[in-house]
Amino acid sequence: MPSAIESLLTSNIRPSIQRMRILDYLRQKKNHPTVETIFNDLAPEIPTLSKTTVYNTLQLLKENGLVISLDLGEGYIRYDADTSPHLHFECEKCGGVFDIFMAPEDLRKKLPAGFVLKETRVYAFGVCAKCAKVNG
Amino acid sequence: MPSAIESLLTSNIRPSIQRMRILDYLRQKKNHPTVETIFNDLAPEIPTLSKTTVYNTLQLLKENGLVISLDLGEGYIRYDADTSPHLHFECEKCGGVFDIFMAPEDLRKKLPAGFVLKETRVYAFGVCAKCAKVNG
DNA sequence: GTGTCTGCAAACGATTTGCAAATTA
């Protein structure tokens, strides 16, 4: 895994302190933090940090494929620096979000020991038949 | 399929005009409407209708399993009166949302003719191992 | 009459936007 500064330079993103620290933070924390959490945790070491910059940076990182976003229907968006294909499990008791590295069809059978599956939501994105025909 | 009034009575929901029409509307329209759309379409025939009532009713219907909600990350919530297990495909060109009745593992191969799949997001909900152990 | 339902208006909260100061090349 290249360092944060290397990843930013590769994507032609100027490696400001804020951008490097936010990307580093997401790579260290594996708990899919929100903007609020990221801001609160980084504010002490970057006293002038603003939420606007956190929002701007996350959008920039996402556009360049360095992070992905999760919308679990909680009313806010979570971010994840692990861009490899995987799915997410949210515990309805503790609210924790866990990475699950398996195909969706294995969810019922191969879930980690002790996990109880209640519901799955699958969203697919792409181009419908009508639009694909028109736009080639 | 029981009528709207029958479904409401079965769930011990008092069948007001508003509730019957909103449930009927969702069963007729298969395009996963938003609160805004539902309100705009029903306002002409129920002139005193308020968005609050649409919100209240949808929450009530959802709690009683008569509708499900979709959050495709658009910034608003869509509703669907088809509560059978299925997944949803959003077209990035026209914004249309399509019901797909198949298992997630078949998405790549058995997608309806002409559809182009770009991305899938799978969210699982339940109880994690730690919470399952504590709460039995 | 008593409890439920409706709907107006205000509040809420995550995210976005406008813009000027600060920073960088």
Place this chain on the structure above:
DNA sequence: TAATTTGCAAATCGTTTGCAGACAC
């Protein structure tokens, strides 16, 4: 100094809440 980045403050907008009047049993 010209272009980019940052961050404060205000705006946006879907959703929620408070509450009073309307309605149902």
